[in-house]
Amino acid sequence: MTRLAALVAIAVMTMSVGAGAGLAAPNPADLEAELVCPTCKTTLDQSDAPVARRMKQIIRTRIAEGATEKQIKAELVAQFGPGVLAEPPKSGFDLVAWLVPLGLLAGGAVGVAAIVWGWSRRRPEAGVPAPVDPELERRLDDELDRFDE
Amino acid sequence: MTGTVQRVGQAIALVGVAALLGLFVWKVAFGNDTGAADELAAGKSVAAPAFTLDRLDRQGQLAIGDLRGKAVVVNFWASWCVPCRDEAPVLQQTYERYRGQGLVVLGIDVNDFKEDARRFMRRFGMTYPVVYDGKGSTVGKWGVRGFPETFFIDRSGRLVGERIEGAVDIERNRSTFERGIALALGDAP
Numbered sequence: 335m336t337r338l339a340a341l342v343a344i345a346v347m348t349m350s351v352g353a354g355a356g357l358a359a360p361n362p363a364d365l366e367a368e369l370v371c372p373t374c375k376t377t378l379d380q381s382d383a384p385v386a387r388r389m390k391q392i393i394r395t396r397i398a399e400g401a402t403e404k405q406i407k408a409e410l411v412a413q414f415g416p417g418v419l420a421e422p423p424k425s426g427f428d429l430v431a432w433l434v435p436l437g438l439l440a441g442g443a444v445g446v447a448a449i450v451w452g453w454s455r456r457r458p459e460a461g462v463p464a465p466v467d468p469e470l471e472r473r474l475d476d477e478l479d480r481f482d483e
Numbered sequence: 484m485t486g487t488v489q490r491v492g493q494a495i496a497l498v499g500v501a502a503l504l505g506l507f508v509w510k511v512a513f514g515n516d517t518g519a520a521d522e523l524a525a526g527k528s529v530a531a532p533a534f535t536l537d538r539l540d541r542q543g544q545l546a547i548g549d550l551r552g553k554a555v556v557v558n559f560w561a562s563w564c565v566p567c568r569d570e571a572p573v574l575q576q577t578y579e580r581y582r583g584q585g586l587v588v589l590g591i592d593v594n595d596f597k598e599d600a601r602r603f604m605r606r607f608g609m610t611y612p613v614v615y616d617g618k619g620s621t622v623g624k625w626g627v628r629g630f631p632e633t634f635f636i637d638r639s640g641r642l643v644g645e646r647i648e649g650a651v652d653i654e655r656n657r658s659t660f661e662r663g664i665a666l667a668l669g670d671a672p
Binding site: 372385387 | 489491492495561563564565594595596597599617618619620
């Protein structure tokens with residue numbers, strides 16, 4: 335019975351630690367690297383524009399109020415549009431921004447593989463001697479015979 | 484087989500080059516990087532670029548087309564913009580002085596927090612209509628290069644006078660400002 339109680343206590347503690355990790359306050363520096371200043375188009379951590387300074391201030395205020403990273407980003411997108419996110423969202427039309435480079439990379443890899451495969455197929459063919467012109471062969475034999483004499 | 488692979492590779496490369504060329508031609512032919520301000524400066528007759536935006540001074544939306552028949556002073560501003568504070572009283576006085584003649588001052592609050600903008604409007608006693616453009620969707624079409632900037636629209640909806648970059652200032656550009664108002668009202672020769 336004591337062992338069971340100890341196991342339950344450990345399970346409860348583990349769950350509380352897990353829940354606490356999920357509610358950890360966002361790091362302002364991380365958010366500033368993931369959000370873009372709408373006037374200068376650089377990330378907030380790289381910008382000292384007045385609107386960027388105000389956004390940094392709002393981010394810190396919202397973190398102090400207990401807002402999550404997702405909430406803060408959603409609020410800024412509501413004010414300034416999706417262009418405020420340094421990385422486009424992985425949903426809807428914006429998914430194209432992720433899929434196109436991946437598609438190009440995959441296409442490039444297939445292309446390189448096809449070229450390499452083509453070269454590897456060509457190499458044995460290069461070893462097969464081309465048929466010699468009979469007239470040329472006869473003249474060569476004559477020359478060699480003359481050399482032997 | 485190798486020849487087929489080569490031909491497919493060449494075809495893909497050609498399609499890629501053609502697509503890039505097409506994008507370039509499209510950008511040159513239809514890309515509008517200059518905005519209305521540059522066309523106005525070049526002496527062209529330019530219609531005020533259209534927009535429909537949420538209002539900050541009250542509920543609802545306002546389209547620039549709703550103001551057809553009125554002279555309009557369009558002012559791009561933001562609450563974080565220091566020179567905007569200097570000119571806010573001048574714009575409010577202009578609105579009060581000329582509204583009887585059919586002139587409207589229209590503020591476009593760009594790249595700003597709504598609550599900051601409303602606080603700014605209360606602080607400077609702004610009573611003229613203000614719309615909110617948080618995403619900056621009007622900036623490219625109008626050719627706005629910084630804040631504040633001011634444009635003038637006549638009663639037919641065309642841009643007139645000169646765009647004023649920076650705060651409206653008694654010493655620096657008051658004559659340009661007053662001429663813009665006169666042209667918008669149709670009072671200038």
